[in-house]
Amino acid sequence: MSALTFTASQEAAIDDVDSTLQLIACAGSGKTQVLAQRIARILAQPGVRPGNVIAFTFTEKAAAELKERVHSVVRSEIGEATGLAEMFIGTMHGYCLDLLQTYVPETFKYGVLTDITQQLLIDRESRRSGLTTCTKMVQGVETPLKRYLDTRTYRTALSVLQEDDVDFSRVRDVVIESLGSYRELLDYRKYFDYTSMMVDAVEFLKRVQQQDDLTSSERVLRDHVRDEVRYVIVDEYQDVNPIQERLVERLVHYGANLCVVGDDDQTIYQWRGSEVSNIITFANRYADVRTIELAENFRSSKGVVELGRTVAQRLNSSERLSKKMLYASHQEWHRGDLLALQFGDVHEEAEWIAQRILDLQGMPFVDKPGAAPRGLSWSDCAVLFRSVKDADAVVDELKRRKIPFIIKGLARLFDAAEIQACVGLFEYMMGEISASDLRARWDLAALIPDASRWAKLIAVLDDGADFGKSDRWGTYNIQRLYLKALEALGLREETVPGDARRRELVMYQLGKFSQAISDFEAIHFSSAPDRKYEAFVKFLQFQAPGVYEESDEDAGYVQPDAVVISTVHRAKGLQWPAVFIPFLRQGRFPMRGMGGVQVIPHIIAEDAVANGARYKGGISDETRLFYVAVTRAQKYLYVSYAPGEKRGQGKASEFYLHCTASSWMSTSDEGLPDAERLEPTPKLETPNIAISFSELKYLFDCPYQFKLRFMYGFNPPIHEALGYGKGLHDALAEMHKRALAGDVPSSDEAEALVDRHLHTPYAYPALREQLHRAAVEAIDRYFDRHGGDLTLTIHSEKQISVDIAPGVSVSGRIDLIKSLETDETAIVDFKSTARSQDEDVTRDQLAIYALGYEELSGASADRIQILNLDDQGKSTNDPVDPSLIAGIKQKVASVADDIRANHFVCMHDHSADGAFDDLVGLMPTGAGAGKS
DNA sequence: AATGACGTTTTTTTT
DNA sequence: AAACGTCATT
Known part of the structure; x- marks a missing residue:
């Protein structure tokens, strides 16, 4: 695809920016590149700004990749473009959270629960969370859920109830009451979980679109969606669940263009609520849909494509969109590339796999048409399992032979x-x-x-x-x-x-x-x-x-050259020259049905949820999963099976048998061809590096501390006053946003603002009061000194992002951009603690802000101010210095090189540095010791 | 038809 | 800090 020639259907998908589009993208169809090109085409239209485009991906990783591709296409086709940070490319969760924390002042202070913290919260408050008030129906008998034991199931129940299409008249009252008390608890503790951020955002959009008595910030959101959102793109549409579909509907409510991309054969998250019918009935639900099929597979050899096709054909034609997958890559199929092998036991199987990985080293392989062949290396091989718990034998064997590997998805x-x-x-x-x-x-x-x-x-x-x-x-x-x-x-x-x-x-x-x-x-x-x-x-x-x-x-950011052991789920979207799919045993892959208490039917009756049966999973879901596994291979594909010791483990899986029946497969190993081996050279992939303002600060300050915090994961102890600085920030953000909306707040609101925004969950009562008083004083002071300037606000909390070098971007938020009475434009950053910092670092930070503003608006700001909110704090007001800005680019680029080289040296004398209290015990003692 | 052994997945989503 | 459904076997 480097030559940038496209097939007719790819061209059509890129060019048509007006129809409601449904792209059916089969495995290996170059979909990301097509999307990037289409987005660039959208941006090239007169009158379209990056802020008019929203593109949803399934994961953050996919978002980073799409972003990078869009930026690179835009650079080469349009040249310099400003304001690309205004375009949203990310997950729906990220979008919803962003929306709430931009437009709903009450939620600025909310934190986000992860799976683990949510589980901890539910267990800690097992009654108030509704856990022990909720019940399950087992064989007609109703029993309460148990703390710790049923928490997992309860969490799933909560998300099904809120994210799916539920008929609450068929849900038992205790379950509904439990949900209510969980929601109250979240609200009381000021948390979002991954479900509530979606639910609340959709609810908010709905209210804004249906009602008239809106607050100023609600009006701002309504106008934003109506006037600014013009193009919505949804990737991996086959894995969208009901609440996500509702979000999409809300966003295109005023007629924005919609383009969905997906492959129904790759729906593998139905057990999490993915609703295939979204993509299958898309053309019926939206008017004037144009469907374009991206049928060419540019990834795999003919043998892999044909095998993949027959796997997909095992599915009922009624449950899938009819489609083709056409061989279109430069990979050649040779007899023996695809093997289906049976072994005496799992150890033999593992030995063969390890040996074949060794034999593949240095085999010539061509990545792209016209490219010079390179020798295959460890990272070109992947071993895919239905469950990575089946990987023990392979892991042991790779260890024994000292073959480097990384294993994903094992909680060990x-x-x-x-x-x-x-x-x-x-x-x-x-x-x-x-x-x-x-x-x-x-x-x-x-x-x-x-x-x-x-x-x-x-x-x-x-x-x-x-x-x-x-x-x-x-x-x-x-x-x-x-x-x-x-x-x-x-x-x-x-x-x-x-x-x-x-x-x-x-x-x-x-x-x-x-x-x-x-x-x-x-x-x-x-x-x-x-x-x-x-x-x-x-x-x-x-x-x-x-x-x-x-x-x-x-x-870290350094990609190791190692064999990948992974689940099929995690392998989605990836590809390798050689793929092994072992352990194809009956009952394992396809996985046999699960026992135990399930959300459906034990907590929620199956008929209460539209198509509730999908959560259970079945042979079709397993088949799609196997389809995904098979289509990861570019050239070599080895499926295998070995009987286990126990009864019921003796038979081969139907998927294994399917493979043995394919004429592209061989069932005995005749050895690799006698090709001359090259030096094994892993495919060079320069990882994209995205750093935030705060991370950058640590990098400049002390690279080793950056490594401790962001790479190793060390966290400083929770401080009891945590939340004070953020509270002030948020109060100021509301003030400036309201000023922008023409609803200028007055000084007698200081107390109310602090009440709304200050959240100090770790403070003891006396401290909490003290922080509250201090916050009210700080806001009063701000009204006093700057209240008159509120109407001069240009932007509040502006998201910016700067591409420093190819593959390196820095992003963050500028607190405030305002015009001065002197007609100059100023960037303002609020500080709320008197912590002294290296003068140098602060100047670097300012330079990044200035750079970000330039990238955003195309113009340069005149002044940069640091506004200290403390009583005695020192504020600064400096000119934007062009030489400083040039210098900072250089500095960031070199820091990025260090990250890529995993090079985080510290030159500090930490014993003399108060700012490093928290993790000082982990700092090297020798470094900087010579310094005075 | 009744019994008992067996195993009990997959994982994304925020700063 | 457990109890259930499934599947193979009889």
């Missing part, structure tokens, strides 16, 4: 010896294990750099377990205790025993543990200390092991 963090050592810290504190047990665990993990420090560690733990020493619950901060424990041991990257690789791996694990603490403490921060630590240990023992994935080398 808590199997690691390092993590068990960390868990031990808290088990010791709670008296569950003895000091010598603890010592044994740390010895097992080979993690004690200096045995003389052991007594220090014990002292820290004993002190931490003394719950009588203070009445302030905030004293018993788990994260701080963890960091203190590591410090007591003297455990830092430089002191971890072993080589550099092991040191890095251990730091990743310890960082992940820090993340687990943050998750727990976000919910349990204000519990009585002894009960909190007790609950934490239970969390570590029972819940956490099933949740956290082991960190691998994939965590």
Whole structure:
């Protein structure tokens, strides 16, 4: 596709920016490139601005890729374009959250619950969350849901109830009441979960579109959707669920152009609510739909394409759109490229796979038509499983042969010896294990750099377990205790025993543990200390092991050259020259139906949900999954099966048998052809690097701290005043936004503004009051000094994004852009703590803001101000300096190179730097020591 | 038709 | 910090 020649249907899809479009894109059809071209075509029209376009993707990763492609097409076809950051390319969740936090002031302060924090919240407040008031019907008997045990099912029930098309008259009253009390709890604790951010956004859009008595911000949103949203594009449309479809309908309500892209044969998330009928009946539901089929497969050899086609044909023609998939790539099929093999047991199977991976090394492979062949390497091979739990034999064999691999989708963090050592810290504190047990665990993990420090560690733990020493619950901060424990041991990257690789791996694990603490403490921060630590240990023992994935080398920006072991689900959208699909055993793939309590029918009756049966899954869903697996292969495809020991594990899967019946497949291995081997060279993929303002600040300050925080995942302890700065920010944002809408707030609203925006969930009552008073004073002061300028607001909270170099972008928000009485334009950044910072860094930050404004508007700002909201704080007002701006580009680009090279050196003398309190114990002690 | 062993997935979504 | 449905076997 580098030559940028398109097929007739691709051309049609790119050119038609006016019809309601339905693109049926088969596997490997170059859909992302087509979308990028189409978006560029849209932007090239007179009168169209980037802000008129919304493109939804399924994942953040897909969004980053599409964004990068759009930018590169725009650069080459239109040249410089401004305001590209105004175009939304991202997930629907991201869009909804953004919408709420831009237009609904009451929600500015809301935080977002992840799966884990949501589960923790539901369990902690098991009654108020509706968990234990909800019941399940098992064989006609109604029993209440149980704390911890049924939480998972309850969470799914909550999302089905809210995201699907539900007939509530068929839902039992207790279930509806539980949902109500969960929603109240979320509201009370000021949280969104992944469901409520969608539901609330759709509700809000609906109200704005149907009612007349609107507030100023509601009017702004209505006008925005009516006048600004002109093109809506939805990728992976086959995986859209009912609430997402409702969102799309709302956005095109005033006639915006809609283009959906998908392949019904690749619907693999039905168990999560994906509704295939959205794509199948699309042409009936929208008027004047033009359907274009992107049938050419540019990815795979003829053999793979033909096999894929026959797999898809196993589906009932009534449940799929009739379509073709045509071989159109340069990959040639040779007899023996596709094998279906049977082995005596799983070990033989694993041995063969490992051997074939070795044999493939250096095999010539051509990535693109006309390109020079390269030798295949580890990362060109993938082993795909229905469930990655079946991967043990393959994993062992690859380890044995020292073949590098990364495994995705296995929650194994808590199997690691390092993590068990960390868990031990808290088990010791709670008296569950003895000091010598603890010592044994740390010895097992080979993690004690200096045995003389052991007594220090014990002292820290004993002190931490003394719950009588203070009445302030905030004293018993788990994260701080963890960091203190590591410090007591003297455990830092430089002191971890072993080589550099092991040191890095251990730091990743310890960082992940820090993340687990943050998750727990976000919910349990204000519990009585002894009960909190007790609950934490239970969390570590029972819940956490099933949740956290082991960190691998994939965590950073550096792509390792390693064999990929993955589930089929995670492989969607990816491709490899060689794909293995082992373990094709009856009952595994296709996976046999599941027992146990299910949301449908045990909590919600099947007939209460439109097409509720889809959550159960069936043979069609498994077939589509197998179709996805097969079509990942570019050339070599090896499916295999081996019987297991136990009964019921002896038979081959019907998918395996299907493959053996294909004339493109061989059922015996005749060896690879005698091609001359080349030097194995992994496909070079420069990862896109997207950094936010705040991350950049850390990078400039101290690259090693950046690595600790954002790559290893270490989190600072929760501060009790957390939320104060954000509250001020949000109050100011509302003031400026209302001013923009012509609804200028007056100084007597200060108190109300603070009430609405200040949320300090971790503060004890006295602190909370104190923060409240301080906030009201700060807002009063702002009205006093700047109230008259409110009408001069140009933008509030403006999202900006700067492409520094190809593949490197920096994004963030500018607090305020306003015009001055002097007729100059100023960029304003609010500061709310008097924390002193390196003068240099602040100037860098200012330069980024200036750059961002230029990118946004095409014009340059005149002044940059830092406005300190504190009473005594220092503010600044500087000119925009062109030489500074040129310098910053250079600086960011070099920082990006460091990220790509995994090079995060710290030049600081941390002992002299107050800003690094939190993680100072993990900083290298040697670095910068020579500095005065 | 009744019994008992067996296994119990998949995973995205925010700063 | 459990109990259920499914499937193979009899």
